[in-house]
Amino acid sequence: MRLRRALPWMGAGYLIAAFTVTHLPIPPGTAKGLPHVDKLVHAAIFAGMSLLIAAWRTTRFDSIRRAAVIAFLFCLLYGAADEFTQSFLASRSSDWWDLLADAVGAAIGIAAFFLLIRWWRRTESDGD
16 A cells, blocks of 8 residues: 555656756766667666556556556657757757667566566465
8 A cells, every 4th residue: 555655756756857867967978988878778767667657557547558558658758758858958969769768668667567567466376
């Protein structure tokens, strides 16, 4: 029950943090020698986002599959909006590859969500 109440707040905080991080100026010299590390960061952010959203939707409204689809689509729309708003910032740039990394990350988060559901169901049935 506590998790059901906490998930919306966790998700909102996560979205605010993700928006803030993706709109801050990138300091010069960041990630030198690590090509495309920003794509890994994008994927990691969106993996966590899709996992949280799917978990929240499952505890409140939807079946597991429906929650996963909604979470994935939300992440795609959020990623597109994020890239669009970054195009207006002098210190950032908009990149289709970033949006692809967002989608891959969201898919990884959904896969992790299904694995967690499977694990949870198994531990619940073992306890009976």
